[in-house]
Amino acid sequence: MSNPGTHSSRDRSSPIRGASSRGLVLGVAALLLSVLSFLAACTMGPFHVPLSTVWDVLTGAHGVDDTARVVVLDIRLSRAVLAWLAGAVLAVAGAAYQGVLRNPLADPFTLGVSSGGAFGAAIAIHIGLTGSLLAGSGLTALPLAALAGSLCALLVVLMLGRLAGPFRRETLVLAGIVVTTFLSACIAFVKSLDEEAVSAIVFWIMGSFQGRGWAHVLLFAPYAAIGTAVVFLLSKELDILALGDTQASQLGVNVDRSRMLLLFGASFAAAAAVAVSGIIGFVGLVVPHLVRLAIGGAHRPLLAVSALVGGLLLLWSDVLARIVLPGGAELPVGVVTALFGGPFFCVLLARRARRENA
Amino acid sequence: MTRYFCVFAALLCLLLPLSASAQVSITDDAGDAVTLDAPAARVISLYGAFNEIIAAMDLTDRLVARTRADELPPEITALPSIGTHMRPNVELILGLRPDLVFQMAGRRAAAGEAVAALRAKGITVTVFDIHTFNGLFSAITRMGVLLGAEGKAGELISSMQSRLDAVTQAIGTVPHRPSVFFEVRYPNLLAVGRGSMVNDVIRAAAGANCVDSPRKLVRLNEEELLRLDPDVYVVQQGPMNPDPLPPSERPHFRTLAAVQSGHIYTVDEQLFSRPGPRSVDAVEELAAALYPHLFDNTGEKP
Numbered sequence: 001m002s003n004p005g006t007h008s009s010r011d012r013s014s015p016i017r018g019a020s021s022r023g024l025v026l027g028v029a030a031l032l033l034s035v036l037s038f039l040a041a042c043t044m045g046p047f048h049v050p051l052s053t054v055w056d057v058l059t060g061a062h063g064v065d066d067t068a069r070v071v072v073l074d075i076r077l078s079r080a081v082l083a084w085l086a087g088a089v090l091a092v093a094g095a096a097y098q099g100v101l102r103n104p105l106a107d108p109f110t111l112g113v114s115s116g117g118a119f120g121a122a123i124a125i126h127i128g129l130t131g132s133l134l135a136g137s138g139l140t141a142l143p144l145a146a147l148a149g150s151l152c153a154l155l156v157v158l159m160l161g162r163l164a165g166p167f168r169r170e171t172l173v174l175a176g177i178v179v180t181t182f183l184s185a186c187i188a189f190v191k192s193l194d195e196e197a198v199s200a201i202v203f204w205i206m207g208s209f210q211g212r213g214w215a216h217v218l219l220f221a222p223y224a225a226i227g228t229a230v231v232f233l234l235s236k237e238l239d240i241l242a243l244g245d246t247q248a249s250q251l252g253v254n255v256d257r258s259r260m261l262l263l264f265g266a267s268f269a270a271a272a273a274v275a276v277s278g279i280i281g282f283v284g285l286v287v288p289h290l291v292r293l294a295i296g297g298a299h300r301p302l303l304a305v306s307a308l309v310g311g312l313l314l315l316w317s318d319v320l321a322r323i324v325l326p327g328g329a330e331l332p333v334g335v336v337t338a339l340f341g342g343p344f345f346c347v348l349l350a351r352r353a354r355r356e357n358a
Numbered sequence: 359m360t361r362y363f364c365v366f367a368a369l370l371c372l373l374l375p376l377s378a379s380a381q382v383s384i385t386d387d388a389g390d391a392v393t394l395d396a397p398a399a400r401v402i403s404l405y406g407a408f409n410e411i412i413a414a415m416d417l418t419d420r421l422v423a424r425t426r427a428d429e430l431p432p433e434i435t436a437l438p439s440i441g442t443h444m445r446p447n448v449e450l451i452l453g454l455r456p457d458l459v460f461q462m463a464g465r466r467a468a469a470g471e472a473v474a475a476l477r478a479k480g481i482t483v484t485v486f487d488i489h490t491f492n493g494l495f496s497a498i499t500r501m502g503v504l505l506g507a508e509g510k511a512g513e514l515i516s517s518m519q520s521r522l523d524a525v526t527q528a529i530g531t532v533p534h535r536p537s538v539f540f541e542v543r544y545p546n547l548l549a550v551g552r553g554s555m556v557n558d559v560i561r562a563a564a565g566a567n568c569v570d571s572p573r574k575l576v577r578l579n580e581e582e583l584l585r586l587d588p589d590v591y592v593v594q595q596g597p598m599n600p601d602p603l604p605p606s607e608r609p610h611f612r613t614l615a616a617v618q619s620g621h622i623y624t625v626d627e628q629l630f631s632r633p634g635p636r637s638v639d640a641v642e643e644l645a646a647a648l649y650p651h652l653f654d655n656t657g658e659k660p
Contacts, residue, residue: 045579045581046579046581046582046585047581047582047584047585048585066613067584067587067613069613070584070610070612070613071581071584074609074610075579075580075581075584075610076581128600128601129601140545140603142545192445195442195443195444195445196597196598200543200546203546204546208546210545210546210547210579210580211544211545211546211547211580211608211610213609213610214609215609322579322581327570327571327576327578327582328578328579328581328582328583328585328586329576329577329578329579329582330577330578330579
């Protein structure tokens with residue numbers, strides 16, 4: 001992270017203004033691309049729907065075939081919306097985590113949200129909580145169990161982090177690792193109890209939007225909105241926290257409280273994403289890095305542009321997951337993001353190393 | 359020395375016909391030759407369907423153990439459990455001194471590892487891989503050989519075959535075979551492909567599996583299901599699908615022909631997915647669902 005406090009204001013004005021105008025350009029571009037991508041996603045899939053029919057469905061024309069309507073609105077569009085929102089939330093949460101923990105390797109799952117969700121889901125699958133919860137919505141107890149698991153794990157991690165006295169970033173990251181490892185063992189235990197459910201649990205953990213619909217969007221939206229709103233409201237504090245605790249306190253920021261609020265908000269939103277989609281890696285890790293390279297580290301534009309780029313990335317990953325295999329089979333979307341994200345992250349690291357050595 | 363040798367050779371010659379007369383051997387579905395000096399008296403099946411076949415041949419007293427989930431035939435629950443189909447406990451099996459262990463071939467490596475571990479300890483293991491009625495009959499025949507009960511095996515096969523023929527005759531020639539979708543699991547929709555026993559059950563009940571894939575299990579997305587639009591939707595309920603949401607309540611399913619016409623049937627997973635004597639019951643049940651005008655409500659032949 002560059003420290004903007006070391007330059008005089010005149011030197012600083014041009015790169016900062018350059019960065020912010022770049023952020024604006026990038027943000028507007030990502031927004032336009034997102035709208036186009038929603039339209040494009042509606043036209044792609046194994047069920048053949050002519051473009052004119054897609055347009056008729058989207059514009060609400062009468063006399064459209066009912067099956068085409070279900071395919072375009074209830075399957076393709078709802079998944080595109082859910083994937084975009086989940087991607088946006090994961091990228092925002094990742095940026096917030098990286099800022100608060102001042103650790104480039106932090107991602108939305110650093111504090112055990114993912115393994116908590118996976119454990120909740122594994123228990124739900126093992127007990128067989130796949131029956132209907134709300135008639136006709138297709139919503140089951142599974143995402144709620146995952147959400148409960150995520151939030152419990154998060155609370156345990158935060159409590160462990162507090163046990164050791166005042167806030168220490170390393171303690172919190174360690175607590176996250178311990179809880180994640182312990183819960184992974186618990187998941188393995190459930191798997192070995194229940195051979196029949198192993199593949200269902202494994203598939204859930206790999207992350208997928210298969211079979212999700214508008215009900216999941218509605219379930220996810222409030223949690224995601226609350227979590228991301230908290231993060232956005234504290235974006236100035238994120239900038240100040242980057243200066244270090246002493247300086248931040250001198251500037252009148254309640255360091256402990258804003259840090260807790262930020263972590264909680266980001267985790268809350270990430271937990272909701274895990275609940276509806278399983279564990280989708282790399283989006284929360286890679287997107288903030290990428291955006292930071294493009295527009296710099298000021299958090300308000302960083303968060304906004306990260307959200308747009310993360311949404312785009314996950315939307316297209318899900319489209320690929322839907323159409324890449326022949327015969328209507330699906331890839332888990334978490335596999336797609338990992339296949340792209342892994343090599344991409346290596347390139348980012350190499351570039352960063354080159355820049356720092358230059 | 360030579361005299362000893364002659365005596366020994368003479369004894370050997372006396373013994374040979376004895377052992378040869380009792381010796382039984384077959385080739386299993388993994389291509390391995392399985393030879394026993396005498397028909398097996400102590401048998402363990404690592405897959406429930408084999409217990410049902412053995413019980414149908416009236417040889418339940420040969421079974422010395424069961425896997426954890428086995429409940430059929432009922433008297434089997436008194437036997438000790440030796441773990442699961444995928445992860446049988448080698449130590450427990452060794453302790454029961456079986457002459458023969460039956461295993462069903464699995465897609466996953468775990469089942470194969472279990473076989474290798476048992477063979478390494480000197481236990482005879484026979485692996486069958488069944489996904490059609492012909493394969494089932496062939497496996498029953500070979501089980502009959504290894505258990506010294508070819509007659510019983512033949513009776514079982516002919517009684518099953520005659521019931522299958524009765525279903526085929528009752529249906530007769532049909533102009534259009536209804537297309538059938540068989541759900542293995544939901545959510546994360548999993549269907550049966552051509553490589554599953556269920557596929558042959560559907561065929562024997564004069565239906566047509568609408569999923570055209572050589573695999574045993576196929577993962578599909580909802581859109582593909584809408585494209586296939588089957589006439590009949592069958593949901594299995596059991597360990598793989600403990601509490602399936604009724605298809606009529608699923609958000610993406612409402613336009614399916616099977617949902618709108620109400621041609622949705624819930625069936626017992628173990629009855630349909632396990633290749634065994636009861637696979638014929640499955641055929642009769644499905645035929646009665648596909649052709650209700652030809653069978654009365656009990657699924658029995660009129």
